[in-house]
Amino acid sequence: MYQGLSLDQAPPQDIPFRFFLTAPLFWILLGLLLAWQGGDLFESYINLSTVAFTHLFTLGWLAMIMIGAFYQMIPVMVGGEVPFLELSRWVHTFILFGLVGLIVFLFFPYSQLLPWPMAALGLGFLLFLSQMGKTLFWMRGGRPTLSAMRASIVCLALVVLLGLAMLGEYASWWQLPWEREQTRALHILFGLGGWVGLLLIGVSFHILPMFYVTPGLQGPRAERILLHIYITLFLLPISILFNLPWGWKLAASSFGLFGLGNYVVTMWGLLGQRRRKKPDPTVWLWQWGLFYIALFTLTAGGLWVPQFDSAFGFIVLLLFLGGAMVNITCGMLFKIVPFLVWFHRFSGLIGRVDIPMLGDLLSDEVQFRFAKALNGLILLIFASLLLRGTFFLPVLGVAWAGLGFILWEILFSVYRYPLKLAA
Amino acid sequence: METLTLDCRLLEPPEPMIKVLKAVSRLRRGQQIQMLHRMRPTPLFAKLIARGMAYRVEEKGSHVEVWIWLKEDP
Numbered sequence: 001m002y003q004g005l006s007l008d009q010a011p012p013q014d015i016p017f018r019f020f021l022t023a024p025l026f027w028i029l030l031g032l033l034l035a036w037q038g039g040d041l042f043e044s045y046i047n048l049s050t051v052a053f054t055h056l057f058t059l060g061w062l063a064m065i066m067i068g069a070f071y072q073m074i075p076v077m078v079g080g081e082v083p084f085l086e087l088s089r090w091v092h093t094f095i096l097f098g099l100v101g102l103i104v105f106l107f108f109p110y111s112q113l114l115p116w117p118m119a120a121l122g123l124g125f126l127l128f129l130s131q132m133g134k135t136l137f138w139m140r141g142g143r144p145t146l147s148a149m150r151a152s153i154v155c156l157a158l159v160v161l162l163g164l165a166m167l168g169e170y171a172s173w174w175q176l177p178w179e180r181e182q183t184r185a186l187h188i189l190f191g192l193g194g195w196v197g198l199l200l201i202g203v204s205f206h207i208l209p210m211f212y213v214t215p216g217l218q219g220p221r222a223e224r225i226l227l228h229i230y231i232t233l234f235l236l237p238i239s240i241l242f243n244l245p246w247g248w249k250l251a252a253s254s255f256g257l258f259g260l261g262n263y264v265v266t267m268w269g270l271l272g273q274r275r276r277k278k279p280d281p282t283v284w285l286w287q288w289g290l291f292y293i294a295l296f297t298l299t300a301g302g303l304w305v306p307q308f309d310s311a312f313g314f315i316v317l318l319l320f321l322g323g324a325m326v327n328i329t330c331g332m333l334f335k336i337v338p339f340l341v342w343f344h345r346f347s348g349l350i351g352r353v354d355i356p357m358l359g360d361l362l363s364d365e366v367q368f369r370f371a372k373a374l375n376g377l378i379l380l381i382f383a384s385l386l387l388r389g390t391f392f393l394p395v396l397g398v399a400w401a402g403l404g405f406i407l408w409e410i411l412f413s414v415y416r417y418p419l420k421l422a423a
Numbered sequence: 424m425e426t427l428t429l430d431c432r433l434l435e436p437p438e439p440m441i442k443v444l445k446a447v448s449r450l451r452r453g454q455q456i457q458m459l460h461r462m463r464p465t466p467l468f469a470k471l472i473a474r475g476m477a478y479r480v481e482e483k484g485s486h487v488e489v490w491i492w493l494k495e496d497p
Contacts, residue, residue, distance in 0.1 A: 213435055213461070275433045342437060347470070350441055351448025358437065 013344040015088045017415055019068025020337060022096060024408035026060025029103075031401025038397070039390025042314045045184065052106040057321060058191060059099045059121075065329050066199055067091065067128060072340065073203060074135050074149075082135050087127050094124030102167075111171040118167055125160045129153060144222035148202025151230065155194025162187040178241060185240050192320060193256060194233055200328060201225065201263055208267060211335055212283065213275040221266060228259025249304040261297045264290045281367035285331030288375055292323030315385060323378055330374065330407070337414050338362045346419065353419075361414050370410065373403060424492070425454045432461045432486055440467055447474055447491060455492040463487050 033053050041053050101117030136150045166183050168174050209216045235252035296319040302308045338361040346355040384392045431439035471478050481488040
């Protein structure tokens with residue numbers, strides 16, 4: 001029987017919240033960049049504003065949420081103790097300034113500007129990886145959640161190394177022994193499939209049964225899902241580095257895509273088996289996320305097929321990032337943030353004074369409204385891209401930025417929810 | 424000893440903790456709580472100790488039982 005949460009070892013709430021409250025600011029910047037550049041962002045992978053757009057999302061939104069969640073989850077989910085917890089402040093500062101510096105460099109590509117964001121990002125991630133690596137790899141046990149988190153951290157290290165290597169090559173400081181396209185493909189693979197994908201999957205094996213009272217999932221089925229993804233993460237880099245024909249890359253990808261498909265079916269089934277079937281906005285967000293993962297699974301093989309152009313590639317990657325990851329990270333935030341605030345600030349007062357419940361901190365109505373606005377906007381963005389109506393994108397970008405502001409307001413209001421004592 | 428049974432097996436977090444701690448705040452000598460849960464409610468234990476409670480955990484296969492009583496009681 002799994003252990004649930006071990007909140008005795010929970011870090012102070014300020015640590016994850018520093019990251020959770022920064023992430024929506026980059027969501028806003030994403031929207032503003034989309035409003036400014038519109039369809040130009042989806043013309044070419046090597047367009048510098050496209051690179052900026054991608055990293056505002058992957059580093060600004062995703063990495064901030066995931067790093068904050070890591071600091072919270074490592075002690076409470078797997079029982080490990082993160083060394084030098086106070087260093088999280090420096091991790092946040094270095095990554096924040098490194099990302100801002102990177103974005104500035106991408107718009108003003110003078111190589112003299114590059115060392116500072118590279119050093120900041122490198123240091124920030126090095127600190128984070130050192131803390132998490134020590135904790136995760138010193139722990140005993142191999143249950144799926146722990147295995148996935150370990151693999152996710154290894155993939156993050158590879159992503160960061162590849163990213164820094166590409167930056168240095170772009171600034172003509174060095175030349176990598178393979179083509180830039182190959183480096184980029186590996187960077188995307190380890191980033192999305194490894195760091196993001198494995199972390200999401202591993203964590204969901206634990207928190208879905210925990211929060212939604214579903215059957216547990218830490219046994220052979222979970223291991224099979226992960227194994228298929230591990231096979232792809234092993235075979236696909238080899239086929240990329242040795243520049244094998246696209247058929248080999250497609251074959252290597254098929255294991256991971258099968259695992260991902262198995263994951264979607266499994267988690268959809270789990271959510272359907274939750275004991276209390278009351279409407280839950282976070283379940284709704286999870287279902288939208290799983291839907292987009294399913295679409296990604298069905299289309300991602302086409303990324304290797306030469307007949308499909310870059311426009312197809314953008315749509316496929318957006319299905320995963322803009323569709324799946326946005327929904328799932330929002331669903332997780334709406335579940336975790338009120339719970340963290342409630343536990344740290346109010347749980348000690350149970351039975352002594354009237355305390356707010358989770359629904360008081362963040363109502364289902366607010367969550368549903370946000371979730372509907374979010375998915376409506378995502379669908380409109382996809383429609384614009386698919387129907388080549390990219391002239392709508394600037395307006396949608398403004399809407400996206402506005403939604404990011406609303407999200408920040410929601411999270412901040414939960415974080416600062418006052419305790420109202422009876423007179 | 425008088426036993427108050429709280430079945431928390433189908434409750435989502437944090438309802439089990441709320442239910443038990445409210446009952447704990449009303450517990451008297453000679454009374455005990457039998458909490459039924461689908462998992463080991465580890466976050467609860469430090470809060471029980473902080474409120475002067477003693478507890479015992481029994482793993483029953485399909486669920487967990489946590490017995491809670493005042494520390495002064497035998």
